[in-house]
Amino acid sequence: MVTTSSLNLVFTPTKPTPLSWKHSFPSPFTTANCTHRQNRKAYRFVVFATLLADPKPTVLVAEKLGKAGLELLKTFANVDCSYNLSPEELCTKISLCDALIVRSGTKVTREVFERSGGRLKVVGRAGVGIDNVDLSAATEHGCLVVNAPTANTIAAAEHGIALLTAMARNIAQADASIKAGKWQRSKYVGVSLLGKTLAVIGFGKVGSEVARRAKGLGMHVIAHDPYAPADRARAIGVDLLTFEEAILIADFISLHMPLTPATSKIFNDQAFSRMKKGVRIVNVARGGVIDEEALVRALDSGIVSQAALDVFTKEPPPKDSRLVLHENVTVTPHLGASTTEAQEGVAIEVAEAVIGALKGELAATAVNAPMVPAEVLAELAPFVTLSEKLGRLAVQLVAGGSGVQSVKVTYASARGPDDLDTRLLRAMITKGLIEPITSVFINLVNADFTAKQRGLRITEERFLLDGSPENPLEFIQIQIANVESKFATAISDSGEIKVEGRVKDGKPHLTKVGSFGVDVSLEGSLILCRQVDQPGMIGSVGNILGEENVNVSFMSVGRIAPRKQAVMTIGVDEEPSKEALKRIGEIPAIEEFVFLKL
Numbered sequence: 001m002v003t004t005s006s007l008n009l010v011f012t013p014t015k016p017t018p019l020s021w022k023h024s025f026p027s028p029f030t031t032a033n034c035t036h037r038q039n040r041k042a043y044r045f046v047v048f049a050t051l052l053a054d055p056k057p058t059v060l061v062a063e064k065l066g067k068a069g070l071e072l073l074k075t076f077a078n079v080d081c082s083y084n085l086s087p088e089e090l091c092t093k094i095s096l097c098d099a100l101i102v103r104s105g106t107k108v109t110r111e112v113f114e115r116s117g118g119r120l121k122v123v124g125r126a127g128v129g130i131d132n133v134d135l136s137a138a139t140e141h142g143c144l145v146v147n148a149p150t151a152n153t154i155a156a157a158e159h160g161i162a163l164l165t166a167m168a169r170n171i172a173q174a175d176a177s178i179k180a181g182k183w184q185r186s187k188y189v190g191v192s193l194l195g196k197t198l199a200v201i202g203f204g205k206v207g208s209e210v211a212r213r214a215k216g217l218g219m220h221v222i223a224h225d226p227y228a229p230a231d232r233a234r235a236i237g238v239d240l241l242t243f244e245e246a247i248l249i250a251d252f253i254s255l256h257m258p259l260t261p262a263t264s265k266i267f268n269d270q271a272f273s274r275m276k277k278g279v280r281i282v283n284v285a286r287g288g289v290i291d292e293e294a295l296v297r298a299l300d301s302g303i304v305s306q307a308a309l310d311v312f313t314k315e316p317p318p319k320d321s322r323l324v325l326h327e328n329v330t331v332t333p334h335l336g337a338s339t340t341e342a343q344e345g346v347a348i349e350v351a352e353a354v355i356g357a358l359k360g361e362l363a364a365t366a367v368n369a370p371m372v373p374a375e376v377l378a379e380l381a382p383f384v385t386l387s388e389k390l391g392r393l394a395v396q397l398v399a400g401g402s403g404v405q406s407v408k409v410t411y412a413s414a415r416g417p418d419d420l421d422t423r424l425l426r427a428m429i430t431k432g433l434i435e436p437i438t439s440v441f442i443n444l445v446n447a448d449f450t451a452k453q454r455g456l457r458i459t460e461e462r463f464l465l466d467g468s469p470e471n472p473l474e475f476i477q478i479q480i481a482n483v484e485s486k487f488a489t490a491i492s493d494s495g496e497i498k499v500e501g502r503v504k505d506g507k508p509h510l511t512k513v514g515s516f517g518v519d520v521s522l523e524g525s526l527i528l529c530r531q532v533d534q535p536g537m538i539g540s541v542g543n544i545l546g547e548e549n550v551n552v553s554f555m556s557v558g559r560i561a562p563r564k565q566a567v568m569t570i571g572v573d574e575e576p577s578k579e580a581l582k583r584i585g586e587i588p589a590i591e592e593f594v595f596l597k598l
């Protein structure tokens, strides 16, 4: 059985380069119980060679990470903990690393991916916000980004509540005052939270937990989140309002949305001008969602009476920041996730995701790749292999010089479109189509990007079959339009190169080439011959290969009618010499043939 963990979906290139950890498995989809003799040999060789070099991947931990996470990483990788690297030092080190783990303090820029020279396979963010990672650059470089989205939720929510209550009662200012030798009881009279309206902006994991706690403090909680489900809000007893409505009526506003182009500086002069005079603001999200100069103006004018900020546009903020030094502002140095419990939690969460990703598994916390549940992955596993092999086969049938631009994929299934997630299959078809003809390494992360960049348009079609939807798919068909083929038989009646495959007994099979039905297991390499159907053909070809010591793993013949044209498919374990192929071509009944590597 193919298990999800044996499907190396993300990182291992098809063309192995010995002596480098990242290339230590011969094929992205080679399974541990692979029965193919040559693959096994290659596997042993590459693993042996890599063991001689360095058996473990290298993980650079660029910011402080919880001990349990570090221990976990060390069971699998060489761990280099180098904190406070300058951008240049990071760029220099990165070419020696397979994975990088950061928190919010490290900018993972395009240059980092470029300078990694293709070695960096995964960036792990030990926390939620990934605004410090250039996701487009990661995707373009086929580098997976994973985060740790759940383990610091409570810590961030508790910090939000801590800032809210501390701000309302002037705790930080009063503390500083008393330590400065003063006793200013009337200066630090606060405001009560009971009965006040709190607007939670960003009603996700942290926002919902803040809302729950604020309700416990007797506050009236409203929220704004364009994507939050209404039933979640209802369950907590929170009204979801528009941004305008929420900021208009709030006494307190607490920010919990991610920093994105849409949320950048969403709290600007215009937004502040619409708020209730004397509003109080808490920001445990990201500094960049507030226009900080506008906030200083709003504080000076009294529109905003107080702010409590854990995050800043630039961290650390300049020493002379007017915002930080403002007497009505309480600040903490990005401590939202900084509890012992949260740091152990995110460290384990990110270490597990990074290790899984380095093994080639799809991480459940992947940020820039489709997330496919494990059970779906297990079911699709043989079709994933089939998809890549069909892609590899189809592109090798294209005559040299013709550019592949338009590919149509048809999935025949008795399942409705909602029950069949084809993103994984499309990515692997793309991998199969592109890798044999370029030096580009394709994985689930960069497949769509690379196809687009190369002007390769892949359209997908469903062919709904009657019958039981027990199997996810019946067959997959790939058609390449507007190209010549080096094996004319592969051109279908409608003029495209056409190949079709099915999964039989868990193994990928080629079942159609052009208009000819065939049936061969997609393993090793293939010779396809079109011939006049006549006795002795299998023997003639078999003899030539035997004399050349090429092991034939199978042969099959598909024909239109007896003694008419037929397509013979021959599976071979070794690559035949040019001379052997020439001799096959010279057999009089053979009209054309092609050798294909899978």
Ligand SMILES: NC(=O)C1=CN([C@@H]2O[C@H](COP(=O)(O)OP(=O)(O)OC[C@H]3O[C@@H](n4cnc5c(N)ncnc54)[C@H](O)[C@@H]3O)[C@@H](O)[C@H]2O)C=CC1
Pocket: 127, 128, 129, 130, 149, 152, 153, 156, 201, 202, 203, 204, 205, 206, 207, 224, 225, 226, 227, 228, 256, 257, 258, 259, 262, 263, 284, 285, 286, 310, 311, 334, 335, 336, 337, 338
């Ligand atoms: N200060 C700190 O140490 C910490 C800060 N954070 C920050 O808090 C943010 C939220 O974290 P989680 O709740 O775990 O993430 P989440 O993804 O569960 O929630 C974010 C919510 O924001 C909503 N959202 C997106 N665009 C919005 C918009 N334009 N207006 C309003 N809402 C919008 C989303 O729909 C989502 O429901 C993170 O992105 C991170 O930047 C998170 C943890 C610790």
Ligand SMILES: O=C(O)C(=O)COP(=O)(O)O
Pocket: 103, 104, 105, 126, 127, 128, 129, 130, 152, 334, 335, 336, 337, 338
């Ligand atoms: O998880 C987040 O988004 C955070 O902001 C936490 O940041 P940190 O890991 O403490 O640098």
